[in-house]
Amino acid sequence: MRRNRGGPISAEPRINDRIRVPEVRLVGPSGEQVGIVPLAKALELAQEYDLDLVEVAANARPPVCKLMDYGKFKYESAMKAREARKNQAHTVIKEMKLRPKIDPHDYDTKKGHVVRFLKQGDKVKITIMFRGREQSRPELGFRLLQRLAEDVQDLGFVESNPKQDGRNMIMVLGPHKKKTEAMAEAREAQAARKAERQKGKTTA
Numbered sequence: 001m002r003r004n005r006g007g008p009i010s011a012e013p014r015i016n017d018r019i020r021v022p023e024v025r026l027v028g029p030s031g032e033q034v035g036i037v038p039l040a041k042a043l044e045l046a047q048e049y050d051l052d053l054v055e056v057a058a059n060a061r062p063p064v065c066k067l068m069d070y071g072k073f074k075y076e077s078a079m080k081a082r083e084a085r086k087n088q089a090h091t092v093i094k095e096m097k098l099r100p101k102i103d104p105h106d107y108d109t110k111k112g113h114v115v116r117f118l119k120q121g122d123k124v125k126i127t128i129m130f131r132g133r134e135q136s137r138p139e140l141g142f143r144l145l146q147r148l149a150e151d152v153q154d155l156g157f158v159e160s161n162p163k164q165d166g167r168n169m170i171m172v173l174g175p176h177k178k179k180t181e182a183m184a185e186a187r188e189a190q191a192a193r194k195a196e197r198q199k200g201k202t203t204a
Contacts, residue, residue: 013054013055013056013058014054014055014058015052015053015054015055015070016043016046016052016053017043019039019053019055019063019065021039021062021063022038022039022062023036023037023038023039023062024036024037024039024042024053024055024062024063024064024065025060025062025063025064025065026042026045026065026066026067027056027064027065027066027067028066028067029049029051029066029067029068036062042065042067045067046067049067051067051068051069052067052068052069052070052071053065053066053067054066054067054068054070054073092122092123093122093123093124093125093172094113094117094122094123094124094125095124095125095126095127096110096113096114096117096124096125096126096127097127097128097129098110098126098127098128098129098144098148099128099129099131099134100128100130100134100137100140100141100144101134101140102144111148111151111152114126114148114152114156114173115152115155117175118152118155118156118173118175118176118177119155119175119177120175120186121175121177121178121181122175123159123172123173123174123175124156124172124173125170125171125172126145126148126170126171126172126173127168127169127170128141128144128145128168128169128170129167129168130167130168130169131167135167138164138169141162141169142162142169145162145169145171146162148171148173149171149173152173154176155175155176155177156173156174156175156176157173157174157176158171158172158173158174159172159173159174160172
């Protein structure tokens with residue numbers, strides 16, 4: 001049994017003299033269909049236009065090739081992929097823990113954190129922790145979760161209704177705003193603040 005001693009198969013398309021077929025279906029620089037032409041003719045046209053002949057559909061019969069600036073195409077593809085990765089949103093689940101008999105100041109502080117998380121486009125898992133005799137009063141936790149959901153209803157919705165989990169009661173809030181939207185808004189706000197600071201420096 002013969003082993004393949006070669007390197008890994010390249011995912012790069014074949015270009016110019018690496019294309020080894022008698023004829024190709026040629027697509028022009030602006031996407032126009034030239035038709036089926038001999039490979040030699042396609043390479044001649046590529047030289048004439050000062051472009052590369054790039055195989056874009058190797059499995060077609062005959063293979064489809066396009067006239068393009070391959071270096072520029074690779075650069076633009078890499079930039080698009082980089083931009084897509086930068087804008088990719090990873091939904092994060094934040095957690096906030098409360099006691100059923102929380103005092104008003106602590107409640108406002110915790111609610112402030114929940115508001116911030118939802119504005120950022122993140123989900124929030126709210127956990128009510130019961131201790132001792134509090135476990136016999138689950139309605140206290142339920143009412144607290146309902147109150148919190150109503151207080152932040154402009155920013156989020158109840159994705160998972162309150163449910164008892166041992167000594168805890170859990171509810172999950174989902175943001176109305178998508179993570180990508182929240183990231184875009186944050187970038188715009190940052191750019192606006194930067195512009196404002198620059199403006200302040202120039203007028204000073």
